[in-house]
Every structure is written in structure tokens, then in C-alpha cells.
Amino acid sequence: MAFREIDLNMGPQHPSTHGVLRLKLAVDNEVVLRVEPVLGYLHRGMEKLWESLTYTQVVPLTDRLDYLASLSNNLAYCLAVEKLAGIEVPRRARYIRVILAELQRLASHLAWTGFMANDIGAMSVLLYGFEAREDILDIFEEYCGARLTVHGIRIGGAVHDLDGPLVSRIRAVLEKIPKRLADIRSLLDENRIWKERTVGIGRITAGEAIDYGLTGPPLRACGVAWDMRKEIPYSSYDDFDFDVPLGTNGDVYDRYLVRLEEICQSIRIVGQALDGLPEGEYKAKMPRVLKIAPAEVFHTIEAPKGVLGFTVRSNGTDKPERVKMKSPSFINLQSLEHMCKGNLFSDVIGILGSLDIVLGEIDK
Amino acid sequence: MPADRADHPELRKALDALTGRFGNAVLAGAADKGELAVRLTKDVIVPALSFFKDELGFNAFEDLVVFDNLNSPDEGGARFTVVYRLFQFPGAARARLAVEVGEGESLPSAVPIYRAADWAEREAFDMFGVPFEGHPNLRRIYLPDDFEGHPLRKDFPLAGRTVGL
Amino acid sequence: MTPFVADVLVPVAKIVAVILYPMVMVVVMIWLERRVVALMQGRLGPNRVGFQGVLQPVADAVKLFFKEDILPRQADKLLFNISPVLVMASSLLAFCFVPLGEPIRIGTITLTLWIADSPVGLLIVLGLSSISVFGVIFGGWASNSKYPLMGALRSVIQVLSYEIPTGLAVLTVAFLARSMDLVEIVRRQEASGVWYGFLMPVSFVVFWISAVAETNRAPFDLPEAESELVAGYHTEYSGMKFAYFYMAEYAHMVLVSSLVVILFFGGWLPPFQSVKALVFLHAVPGFIWYLIKIMFFLYLYVWIRATFPRYRFDSLIRLVWKWLIPLALANFLVVALVRFLR
């Protein structure tokens, strides 16, 4: 028996759209025929605003793009500006940046695990994920006083030096995380319902994924070893020994496994960076007012959500002519319709969750 | 077009292949630090993009950036510069294709070649008012459909033209 | 016993009790669930109003009572208004047939701990608990809104499917006890010395899974799946009508737990009744045993909710048609065979 096709509006206020995304769905009973994301409910005019601010004033606003991984945004922007201005960052500062960025990746992935599980209905995991994340936020709070919009990486280096007590605190937190991760995995990994909801759902092949511009864990879940930390190493990432976790099927379950494995790799990187933390300055000598001669650069990093890039063009003044962000969530979300077609309505939530989108960086 | 420096032999070869194929349409070209930067005339942008994808192996579309040259005129003197950024995986090479577009002029859409360009072109249309011909769904992406003006143009005031609510 | 006491006072007292008892259980259950889930998640849960937050459900109810009652303009007024009542009433009505224990003798008076004793009590209770789903369906349809409608549709299919294994599981119990009278079923378990849950574990498991599904609880809470359907069938309900849905869900859980205890775990019988050394357990009143057993199953509800992700629609249906119904049928055949051979 055929049901009438109905249009279903999901969002901009819906519990599982991770913010103010709106999805226009066409469903036949519960089978999804079309998905059209409608963006812009959080469009704050960031890029326009940046053109009226100095280079250093832009940094705190980058915190508010991907607010689950603010330090990664700081890092990407600062690296672009440093490349543009030719600032050489001291080695110690580069290590501190790696430590901060990897801790941020831990926090982001832990939060994702919680959100994802909550979307599927395992609400306890949300609480477990956030509890583990709180420990990392404590480190940020001790480091520079903020929890979420950290603003810890500045042009030329970092805000503060890493002192002894903080280093031992980071080590203590890193030791706790595998235990918490094991708790989460024991609830989900082999759970039949979890597997039924994730294995084989939202599949995309490696070729299609690259064609859609997919980056980050969803791409690596297809078996494509594209990680900017390995491809074009930045900020001394080539000093560290770590693996790029890969999936095989490109489905939601593999994205989950890839992210959990990345948590373990991040712990490894932070450990190595703490062990090998070189002596020296934690920030470069900077001019009081940063004026950059006309030029244009593009710099990318591997953010928790995928490849994050900044195009910065200078015009000789202390303000950028244009700053353009290439946000991973924006480009990852494009493949949603391809993954959702023909699946059930419940799967849309799972697939959307598995892409790990943050509306702050999609809408800018 | 001769390149200034070349530290990536493949990119250098790619640049030569491109110049050989498109001739005078390649206005400038350089291969530097793993990035192949070319300036093209806008009528060859679609064949150039498919040349990059199919023959040079730049399989990933990374970004589409538009610059408004109102206050700092570019070499071409046109109002907008549209930059396509492509990435080669594996190989970790980048390509930067720049074309100049005057105000009110349109560009052919890159969506048939790179599906990832879909939203990027809608964003460029929304923010700068650069239309892309042949785009499957060219509408504003961020702002409401009845919004007037294109906010990222240099002559658009930060706080907007009309007072909000 | 004077006729006045027998014909007026006792029935009135019983009617009050049959309303109060489920309501008290619901209040306890809501508090218990929020506290237990919180503790399982490393939180504290409500602990500000009253001792350890026990008055939290009361505060919620009072607040909901004083909320504005919204009737959406596009709604079907009659069905929108009666469906919460239908849900609540069918749950409460079923409690009339659920016995709380053996009759008590006070002097010359014999006080039965049930309102209506029917030879087909089991069928009536099951029937009434199925009626409550009509409230869900009507409520979702009458809201005239898409998410509630989808919740209602899910509810129809879910209940249609899960009624079958429930019926088959219950049939085995009726088969063994040779009765559909709930009191009689407990007495038969006392006589046989083994509770049916241990005698027929398959029946119990099938019944319990179906019962969780029928009460729309996690992992089968599809009709009100928050991350998918906003609030499911009661999305458009506010104030007291929403409270009815909310409380009816818990009342239904209490009802189902009572049924499980009566059918499979000896109702008010003390445990280990055949073990001589543990005879002191009989000193504890049956009603207390009964409550303890019900509480265990209510706790199980909470525990399941805190542990499992939510089923997807098709795998939920697959579970019932491919696993539960064949299992229940096979179980029924085995029980019938054993019964026939003995």
C-alpha cells in the first residue's frame, strides 16, 4: 500500500539537528525521499566582521566558529597569518600548540560520542562523554581561564607557558581517559541495537566521498588515509609518531570507531609532546601592531571535524582585506542527502550525528 | 607562460601541460611550495577544471573564494576575483585557479565537474552576487530570500542597510 | 458486619484505594526513575524538594495543574480532549482487577484486596491495557500535526505486533493454571510450589520484552522518541493533559510489573516457600513481598532505559515477527505437549 508523500520540516528547532539547522525532508511514511538542508539560522556575518578588525582581534572570534573545538580554529587562523607575515614560531610554542590542539580534539570527539549516542537513544553515554570532557576543560580553565571559547593560541605562539603543575595535571587526565573510554565502548561497541542502528547506515564509497569534498573522520571511515597532519605537516606534527585510524565500510559505525581510535592516537601525541617539550620561548617576538604587505595565503589543518582552512589576504594595513574560512562541517554536510536517500527517518538523525557538524562553522 | 620558480617537478610539468592545452587563456602561472597557481580567462574555467580533475589528478575541490577588488584593484582590474582551490590526494599538491569577473557578469558553474562546489557557489552568490550559470539550485544559502544586497561586498555596511527588528 | 459498612463504606474505601495506590506508586516511580537514572549516569538527580527530592513529582504535578491548557486551533477538539482521559482511565480501571493479596480476615469480616474478581480477570486486564493505546493513537491523530501523527502511526504498528507474543505468553500461564482468574493463578503457583517464571522462563522473557514494548519504554520508546519525533504523540499537549499522558505511562508500567509478578513470580507469595529453613520469610506480610517484587521490575525498567540505545522502527518489527512470535509459538507448543503428556 502506497502512502502519500509528506513534507516534514526538521528544525530549525529540533532536538537532534545539533543547533539551528533546518532539514526539509520529503518522506513516504518513514522512508526518506529527499533531504534539503536549509542553512543560515546562525549566520552571524563573521567574515564581514573580520574585515573591520585587526589581525589579533580576529582570533577570539574564531573561537566561536566551531565552538566544540575552539583551539583548532585559533591554530588554523594563526598559522595562516604567521605564514602571511613570515613569523617564525619557536619550537616550544609549536609543541604547546600541538598539546592544546590534540586535547581539543579529545574534547571534541568525546562530546561527539555523547551527542551521537544520545541521538540514537543511549542517553547515559552523553553523560559519560561529557564527564570525560569536563576533565579536559579543567585543563583549559587552568591554562587560561576559559572553558569553551578558550582563545589559547595567539598569533606568534600561545598565551601562556606550560608550567610543571599543569603538565602533571595533563598527564593525570590522560591516564583517566582510556578507562572512561572503555566504559563507553563496553556499552556500545558490541551492543546489538547500536550495531543495527549504525552498521551499513549512511554508506559512502571512497570515490564519492572525495567527490563530495568529505574530509576528516567520515572520509577516513571510507579507508582514505587523508590526514593533513601527515599530508602537509604543520606545527611540528612531523616530530610525532602516530597512526591515522582508518575504517573500511564508510558507514556510521566506522566513523564511530575511527573517532574513538583517534582519541587514543591523540593521547599518544600529547604524551610524546609532553615528554619532548623543548626549552625556549612560548611565543615569538611580535611587533606591537601587525601590518602585513599585500599578499594572500591559504593554510589548512586537520581539525577534529575535518580539514579546516583559512584564506587570508592582506592589504598593507593592520586589518585583513579578506579572511575566508573553509569549514569542514559546511562541506561535509553537503553529502547528507546522498547518504540519507532511501533510508528511514530515524537514520537521518544517526547519519547527521555521525557527520559531527557544528552550526557555528557552517553558518559562520 | 613561464613560471618563476619550481620546486615540484610534477607541478612544473602540469603547468606546462596546462599552458600547452589552453595557450593564451593562461594569463599567469607559477608552481611554488607544492602549490600550482594559475590565472585564467573566465571562458576556459570549466574545461580547465575538468583538465585538472581528469588529467592532472586534482580530485578534491577544497574551496571557492571570492575577493572584492573595490578598494585594492587587482591586476585585471575587474570587480571580483574568484579563486578555486583544488587538492590532489594522494600527492598533497594544491592548485589555485583564479579568474576575474566584472560586476553583473556570470561564471559557468563547476558543479558538473566537482559536486563539492555546489554550496560553495551558492555561498559566493549569496555573499557577493556572483551568479553561476548552470548551477542546479542557485539560491541564497545563508540569508533570507528577501534580503537586499550582498553583504561581503566592500560597499555593504557592516551593520546592514536596513535596521533589523 | 452492618449492611452499611459492607455495602457502602468498604466499596467506597476500595474505590479510593484503587485510585490512590497507583497514584502513589506513580509518584514513587517517577522519583525513583529520575534518581536512579541520575545515579547510573554519575549525577545526583532531584534532591531539593522534600527529603532527597521525594516531593519532586508532586511539585511537577502541581505546576502542570496550573499551566495554561492549549488547544491547538487545527486539532480535533473532541478526540484531543478525551484521549488523555482514555489513557489514564484505562490504566486505572485495570487496577480494579489486579489483586493485592489474599483476602484478610478481621474478626468476622472478610476483606478482599481487589475490587472485582472476575474468572477472566487476565483477559480484562490485557484488554484494558490495550485500550490505552487508542488514547495514544487518537491523541496523535487529533493533534493534526506531523510529528504526533508519525508517533501515533508507530504506536499502532508497535502495539499490533506486540499484542501477539503477549497473548501467546499469557496463554501458557492460563494453560498451566487452568484459570484466567488472577487470584487463582497465584494460588496455583502456591500449590505447585514453583513459580511459573522458573517453570517457563521463555514465556516470562517473551512477556517481559513485549510488556516493555507495549508501555512505550526504552529501548522501544519509538512513538515518543525525543531525538526523532520531538515529543512524539504528545508533542502538542500541554499542562494537565500532558500530565495525564506522563502519569499514565508510569501507571501502565506499574500495572505491567504487577502482572509479571502475578503471572510469573507468585504474586504476594514469599520466596523459597518449600525450604523449611526459610519459613520465617512467611512472617513478612504478603503485600510487602508483592511490593518488593513489583519494585524490582520497575527498577529493571529504569535500568534498561539507562543502558540501551533505541531500536529503529524496522528492526523493532523484525524482532517481534522473526524472533518473538516464533519463539512464543514454539514455547506454547512445548508447554501444551508437556501438559498433554502429564
Add this chain to the structure above:
Amino acid sequence: MSEPLERGPFLLARADAFITWAQKNSLWPFGSGLACCAIEMISTAAARYDIARFGMELFRASPRQADLFIVAGTVTNKMAPVLRRLWDQMPDPKWALAMGNCAIGGGPFPTYSVLQGVDRIIPVDVYVAGCPPTPQGLIHGLMTLQEKVGRSRPTKEILDPHARRQS
């Protein structure tokens, strides 16, 4: 109205105390997250800060069942009509809390697309500053709101349905 009458008769005052006790201890927030502040709102509900202690953990997904609208994040001009509609869908009595500088007054975004303060479209009871406010800050805001609810006069609103709209 004269002052002693304004305070109301004893019975009504008792009723007020009872109703507001229930209301302030059972403020179910509407689960609406807009931007960065939403993450801190979720952190507040999570294990470390746990607003369940105040009976507020039941984040309702449907505005029909919520009492408290926590506007957590930047309100854009595109989102504003949606937000207003959600607020109108909430049943009285209802309260609004503006969380974060964006909701209070546009925050760091004086741009063409951002609504400069959510109090232009809905009446706000409590403002919590911060970018984003810490969970402690939000809890303080919620406790302030509880005090405000405790001072309200629900019986007056029941007897005169227009009282709330006028105040």
C-alpha cells in the same frame, strides 16, 4: 488598589506560596540551543553541574510542555521569527532567560544579520552575562529566576487573566 489589598487575603497568599513552590522547583527548560552557549547549557545538565538537583533536567523538546526558555546563543534575524513563534507556543506561566552576551545584546557581532538582543522579541526575566557563561553562572541565573518565581502572584493571574500580560 491600596497597599494592604494588593498583598491579598491570607488564603490566597498561602495558595500563592504553594503554587510558586511547585513552579520554581519544577522549571522544565525548553531544549533550545542556538550557538556556543548551548554547549555550556548541556554541560550544566551533565554530570558535573547537574541541574537535575533543582528538578530542571527534563529538557522538553516540545515548547508546549516547557516553562523556561533559555535563549542560549546568538539570535540571528533569520532565526528571530522562529524563536518568537516557539515562545508563543509555550503555555503560561512561562519565563525566559537570556544566556550569554549574544542573547543579551548581540555580543561581539554588531553585524547585518544578528539580532541585537533577544529582549527585542520576547520578554526576558533573567540575563546571564558571559561569552559563554560558565555553568556556575547559569546555575546562579536559574536560582535568581527561582527567587523571582517565588515572588510572583499566580492566584492574581488566575483571577485576572490579563494581569500577567499587563505587568
